[in-house]
Amino acid sequence: MVNIGETQTLEERIKILTEGAKYDVSCSSSNSARVAQKGQLGACHIAGVCHSFTADGRCISLIKLLMTNKCEFDCLYCVNRRSNDTPRASLTPREVCELIMGFYRRNYIEGLFLSSAVEKSPDHTMQLIIQTLTMLRKEYKFNGYIHIKAIPGASAHLIDLAATFADRMSVNIELPSETSLKLLAPQKKKEMLVSPMRQLSGVALSNAHTPRRLVKKIPAGQTTQMIIGASPDADGQIIRLTEALYRKFGLKRVYYSAYTPVNNDSRLPALPPDLRRENRLYQADWLLRFYGFDADELVPADRNFALDVDPKCDWALRNIDLFPVEINTASYDMLLRVPGIGVRNAFRIMQARKHSVLTFDSLKKMRVALTRALFFVTAAGEYRGIGDKPDLIRLRLTDKLPLLQNNNAPRQLSIFDNDIASVLSERNERNGLGDGKTGFGAGGYGAGAPSLSEFSEAALGGGDNPLLEYKADKARQSESFETLF
Amino acid sequence: MKKIVCADNYVGFLCAVHAYFTGGNGTNSGHENESGTPNGNTRALANVEKTIVNEKHDRNFLDEYVFAPEDVETARTVRRGLENKGGKEFYCDFADGYRSGNPNKEEILLNYLKLFTKHGRAAFSMYDRAEVVAFGDIVRKVRGEAHLLCGFVRFMETASGVYYGFFSADNDILEILTRDFVHRFNAQSFVLHDYKRQKIAVWDGQSLEYLPVESGVEIELSDCERVFQSIWKQYHKNVSIKERANPRLQRQFCPKKYRHFMHEF
Numbered sequence: 001m002v003n004i005g006e007t008q009t010l011e012e013r014i015k016i017l018t019e020g021a022k023y024d025v026s027c028s029s030s031n032s033a034r035v036a037q038k039g040q041l042g043a044c045h046i047a048g049v050c051h052s053f054t055a056d057g058r059c060i061s062l063i064k065l066l067m068t069n070k071c072e073f074d075c076l077y078c079v080n081r082r083s084n085d086t087p088r089a090s091l092t093p094r095e096v097c098e099l100i101m102g103f104y105r106r107n108y109i110e111g112l113f114l115s116s117a118v119e120k121s122p123d124h125t126m127q128l129i130i131q132t133l134t135m136l137r138k139e140y141k142f143n144g145y146i147h148i149k150a151i152p153g154a155s156a157h158l159i160d161l162a163a164t165f166a167d168r169m170s171v172n173i174e175l176p177s178e179t180s181l182k183l184l185a186p187q188k189k190k191e192m193l194v195s196p197m198r199q200l201s202g203v204a205l206s207n208a209h210t211p212r213r214l215v216k217k218i219p220a221g222q223t224t225q226m227i228i229g230a231s232p233d234a235d236g237q238i239i240r241l242t243e244a245l246y247r248k249f250g251l252k253r254v255y256y257s258a259y260t261p262v263n264n265d266s267r268l269p270a271l272p273p274d275l276r277r278e279n280r281l282y283q284a285d286w287l288l289r290f291y292g293f294d295a296d297e298l299v300p301a302d303r304n305f306a307l308d309v310d311p312k313c314d315w316a317l318r319n320i321d322l323f324p325v326e327i328n329t330a331s332y333d334m335l336l337r338v339p340g341i342g343v344r345n346a347f348r349i350m351q352a353r354k355h356s357v358l359t360f361d362s363l364k365k366m367r368v369a370l371t372r373a374l375f376f377v378t379a380a381g382e383y384r385g386i387g388d389k390p391d392l393i394r395l396r397l398t399d400k401l402p403l404l405q406n407n408n409a410p411r412q413l414s415i416f417d418n419d420i421a422s423v424l425s426e427r428n429e430r431n432g433l434g435d436g437k438t439g440f441g442a443g444g445y446g447a448g449a450p451s452l453s454e455f456s457e458a459a460l461g462g463g464d465n466p467l468l469e470y471k472a473d474k475a476r477q478s479e480s481f482e483t484l485f
Numbered sequence: 486m487k488k489i490v491c492a493d494n495y496v497g498f499l500c501a502v503h504a505y506f507t508g509g510n511g512t513n514s515g516h517e518n519e520s521g522t523p524n525g526n527t528r529a530l531a532n533v534e535k536t537i538v539n540e541k542h543d544r545n546f547l548d549e550y551v552f553a554p555e556d557v558e559t560a561r562t563v564r565r566g567l568e569n570k571g572g573k574e575f576y577c578d579f580a581d582g583y584r585s586g587n588p589n590k591e592e593i594l595l596n597y598l599k600l601f602t603k604h605g606r607a608a609f610s611m612y613d614r615a616e617v618v619a620f621g622d623i624v625r626k627v628r629g630e631a632h633l634l635c636g637f638v639r640f641m642e643t644a645s646g647v648y649y650g651f652f653s654a655d656n657d658i659l660e661i662l663t664r665d666f667v668h669r670f671n672a673q674s675f676v677l678h679d680y681k682r683q684k685i686a687v688w689d690g691q692s693l694e695y696l697p698v699e700s701g702v703e704i705e706l707s708d709c710e711r712v713f714q715s716i717w718k719q720y721h722k723n724v725s726i727k728e729r730a731n732p733r734l735q736r737q738f739c740p741k742k743y744r745h746f747m748h749e750f
Contacts, residue, residue, distance in 0.1 A: 047632075053739040106640045
């Protein structure tokens with residue numbers, strides 16, 4: 001461990017501690033509506049504010065800092081691990097406060113994201129963080145956003161005390177299974193992570209009973225982060241854990257960070273994962289939180305998400321028998337499941353169709369992403385897709401094949417049909433789906449689907465709600481949180 | 486076509502709206518009415534094609550132009566009418582729409598109002614109508630830019646202790662930004678300068694004032710200002726993950742047109 005110590009200038013120490021904190025992705029400033037107080041500096045915007053964007057395209061909202069990067073732990077994936085020969089530095093609480101106030105007054109930041117390596121012991125580190133927060137809130141009268149890390153293994157009373165000063169707290173799970181945790185972060189135990197999360201969940205729930213005149217603890221709730229690709233855990237397992245965290249601990253957000261190789265170790269992958277995996281997980285996360293999907297519907301536990309289309313498209317293609325839906329009669333829940341229609345447009349469609357019959361022209365004006373949606377909807381009875389042919393639609397969505405105008409289009413269809421098996425087989429092997437299947441394997445949701453014309457008649461004729469039938473038929477194979485993690 | 490010419494400010498526009506819907510200010514007679522009071526019959530004008538244009542708008546020989554004079558009381562009447570009939574949220578949208586830099590904003594706002602007068606509040610949810618889409622676009626752009634610049638504006642500490650920040654924007658958002666910064670920095674004196682429109686907002690910790698600026702602003706920076714700027718630039722550089730460089734994404738979220746007043750670029 002290289003300790004330059006007192007020879008370092010403040011700029012050098014900030015540089016070292018920023019480098020150590022930059023892999024943490026959970027640094028938004030949303031969900032706290034802190035109102036300006038007389039004599040204090042700062043307020044919070046409920047939607048959060050981005051103050052700059054770095055060269056990797058990520059937003060800077062909070063200044064990300066470590067109190068210290070001198071760590072007692074030796075987690076394989078971490079740049080600050082004890083056995084790494086890297087420069088070490090620390091900041092004092094006073095230095096952190098001066099820096100935050102200077103940056104905030106110049107409108108560089110929305111607040112502070114403070115984390116730390118485990119120096120001496122978890123309790124000692126947590127006390128340093130609390131000392132900084134106390135100074136910032138009480139002495140410097142700072143009323144901006146503060147997000148802090150709960151140090152794994154810290155005492156419950158220290159975590160509770162920290163929660164009184166912070167807007168948001170987080171405990172990073174990092175590795176989504178106990179096996180990976182044992183292998184890559186042997187000093188971290190499952191209970192060290194789960195226990196503070198459970199405690200913070202209780203703190204956030206108690207806010208509902210806090211009188212308005214009193215300051216709420218962690219009003220922006222808690223979050224966590226998982227590393228993708230450092231361990232062999234599949235997306236299916238990660239998204240199930242995410243779902244359990246939202247439901248059991250009421251987390252506000254789960255962040256995903258594709259593993260960046262920073263250390264050489266035979267137990268770690270030499271190459272980073274495909275960055276699209278991270279993107280697909282974020283898309284699936286949105287589907288869980290805002291679109292009414294369950295993790296079981298999106299991907300099997302032992303598989304990764306398809307990389308060629310987004311998880312919603314993938315689900316729709318596996319359930320092509322539920323489509324197309326008539327835009328003028330479909331339920332809100334069903335509209336949310338149509339690829340190309342988001343929460344805002346689903347709401348607008350529901351509102352606009354009270355006044356007039358919506359056509360494709362209407363959808364275009366409403367900026368619905370028709371490149372995806374047109375395969376899955378009819379508008380005033382008109383259908384512009386290419387029928388219930390999921391493989392062909394998948395090709396159309398990914399390779400941008402020429403759009404066929406209607407079902408009576410020229411017979412290029414048959415040419416593609418002949419070639420489709422080999423094309424898909426090659427791509428699926430590349431994406432790890434295997435067997436040349438596009439979805440969950442033979443006999444998936446698409447098997448035995450009614451023809452397009454049959455479905456359209458049912459949809460337009462006011463038949464039964466296909467989504468309800470689908471939900472009723474679908475067997476839930478719920479896995480408990482404890483078995484997942 | 487008859488075109489009601491309004492002054493290049495919000496009061497002037499509201500007066501033109503008043504003239505349009507009441508038939509006042511010579512819109513039926515072809516003569517200007519200095520008092521700004523309605524003097525016409527709306528029903529008689531039902532079939533007359535007319536619109537509102539800004540006084541800076543280019544004029545042609547074919548159209549007939551009449552000027553709607555500014556009158557604060559008339560503008561207040563229109564405001565009250567809009568708030569009573571459409572609600573405060575609708576009026577806020579409408580007022581923010583006027584801050585747009587779109588050269589056709591008067592026409593877009595007028596078309597939306599026409600739809601509103603015909604259908605009442607139901608017009609708000611006619612999302613497939615071109616009038617609603619155009620109105621939503623200008624309001625969204627104004628608020629979107631204000632939200633962006635709320636984060637992008639940089640203040641500098643001057644030798645006198647007052648903080649100075651400047652920006653240029655497509656839309657007239659100085660007031661929206663100032664409102665936000667007064668809330669955030671209520672105990673900190675600052676000057677915010679919109680140099681495209683040559684206006685400044687001055688907040689001294691107690692009161693707020695908007696002033697025009699005719700020439701450039703000269704400021705003397707405090708001793709520590711350069712140090713903070715240097716640390717901030719270094720931080721901005723170091724917090725980026727080099728292996729994941731993505732300048733296209735960076736440009737998408739932080740357009741180059743705003744970067745000249747951000748120290749880190």
